[in-house]
Amino acid sequence: MSSRLGKGLGALFKENVQFTEEVQENEVVVELELNELKKNPFQPRRIFDDEKINELAQSIKEYGVLQPIIVTQIKEGKGYYIVAGERRYKACEKLGLTRIPAIIRDIDYRLMAEIALLENLQREDLNIIEEASAYKLLIEQYQLTQQELADRIGKSRAHIANTLRILNLPDAVKTMLIDGDIEFGHAKILVGLNDSIMILELAKRIKEDKLSVRALEELVNEIAKEKPKKNIKNVKRDPNIEFLEEQLCKAFGTKIRVITKDKGGKLVIDYHDAEDFNRILKLMHLEDIVNIVE
Numbered sequence: 001m002s003s004r005l006g007k008g009l010g011a012l013f014k015e016n017v018q019f020t021e022e023v024q025e026n027e028v029v030v031e032l033e034l035n036e037l038k039k040n041p042f043q044p045r046r047i048f049d050d051e052k053i054n055e056l057a058q059s060i061k062e063y064g065v066l067q068p069i070i071v072t073q074i075k076e077g078k079g080y081y082i083v084a085g086e087r088r089y090k091a092c093e094k095l096g097l098t099r100i101p102a103i104i105r106d107i108d109y110r111l112m113a114e115i116a117l118l119e120n121l122q123r124e125d126l127n128i129i130e131e132a133s134a135y136k137l138l139i140e141q142y143q144l145t146q147q148e149l150a151d152r153i154g155k156s157r158a159h160i161a162n163t164l165r166i167l168n169l170p171d172a173v174k175t176m177l178i179d180g181d182i183e184f185g186h187a188k189i190l191v192g193l194n195d196s197i198m199i200l201e202l203a204k205r206i207k208e209d210k211l212s213v214r215a216l217e218e219l220v221n222e223i224a225k226e227k228p229k230k231n232i233k234n235v236k237r238d239p240n241i242e243f244l245e246e247q248l249c250k251a252f253g254t255k256i257r258v259i260t261k262d263k264g265g266k267l268v269i270d271y272h273d274a275e276d277f278n279r280i281l282k283l284m285h286l287e288d289i290v291n292i293v294e
Contacts, residue, residue, distance in 0.1 A: 021070055021084055023103060029068045032102045034093060036079045037071065039086055042113035044134040045126055048090060057091040065092065068101040072112065083107055083115060113141065127178050128187070132163045139164075165191045172253030173203045182206045185213035189220060196246045197255050198223070204254075204272060252280055 023029060069085025082089055083105070092100050107115075117134050126134060139149055146164070150157040166177070166187050173190060176182050182190075186206050190199045206216060241258050248256040255270040271277040278290045 021067060021103075023068070024105075027103055027105065029101050029103055031099045032071065032080065032104075034089065034098055034100060037089060037100075037102075038074065038079055038081055039089075040082055040112055040116050042109070042116040042137075043086065044117055044130045044137070048087060053087060053090050053094060056087055057094045060088070060091050060097075061095055065101050068103050070107075071102050071104055072107040073104065075109075080104065081112065083112055113137075128163065128166060128184050129174050129178055132167050135160055135164055136167065162188050170196050170200055170250050170253070172250075173199055175253075176203055176207060183213060186211075186216055189213070189216055193220070196249050200249055200253065201255055208272070252283055254280065 065088055067085070067088070069088050070083040071080035072083055073080055080102070085102075089100060117138060135149060138144060139146070144152075146160045147157045149155075150160045166174070166184075169177070169187060169191050173182070173187070177184070177187050182203055186203075190202060193199050193202075202216065202219070205211060205219075211219065238260070241260060245256055245258050248258075252269065254272075254276065257266075257268040259266040259268060269280060271280055281287070281290050
């Protein structure tokens with residue numbers, strides 16, 4: 001399999017990136033131990049489709065590894081980084097194999113990063129969080145503006161900007177986005193709220209009530225209209241308490257309120273069902289009492 005990492009994408013670099021997985025002159029295919037291999041540290045894809053890995057494992061079980069993986073020797077220690085073929089590696093691992101055919105090639109880390117980022121972007125193999133992380137790395141590593149990146153990969157600047165903003169969402173909401181519980185359109189609205197507690201509440205409502213993007217827009221507009229009425233008393237809260245609530249919400253992935261009184265106070269933790277309740281208990285390291293509430 002030979003690939004040229006593209007007109008637009010290749011233009012990010014001084015030279016168009018050329019890469020092939022075919023055996024080159026003076027190269028040989030060797031058998032490497034799986035425990036000698038490490039994943040590409042520049043691989044933006046964090047989630048691999050289990051069903052596809054299982055299908056590949058079945059194919060390897062029947063026919064063997066038809067295409068050797070490409071690796072490069074780790075310069076700072078022992079073993080090899082996988083440059084191309086991580087799915088084949090995972091499938092062999094799933095089968096309990098101990099060795100895999102490989103081509104050892106001298107590839108510098110910059111080229112490894114280019115191959116990992118650009119091939120994934122071209123194949124559209126990345127979820128939206130991985131795509132945003134890839135854009136962020138490209139912008140920082142090559143000192144590009146959002147417009148320069150947009151021009152060179154054939155996306156709009158607005159798409160680049162909106163995708164990057166998604167990284168500012170609470171981790172629990174980003175997980176919901178990856179899992180398909182909310183859509184990119186929902187996420188674009190939520191990230192504009194700048195209120196972690198409200199974002200978490202609305203994200204869970206999207207999932208539970210299956211709200212459309214349009215319905216979420218209308219709901220947010222309604223909340224915006226009602227908000228001034230609630231603030232008539234104009235009671236100022238301690239900013240330290242508000243910061244504490246925000247951090248607790250991010251840590252536990254749910255709404256948490258700290259209610260202070262002259263002496264003492266209350267810590268109120270919201271949960272939506274027994275599964276959510278048990279999830280929170282595990283985060284508190286209270287595994288001994290998990291599943292008491294069902």
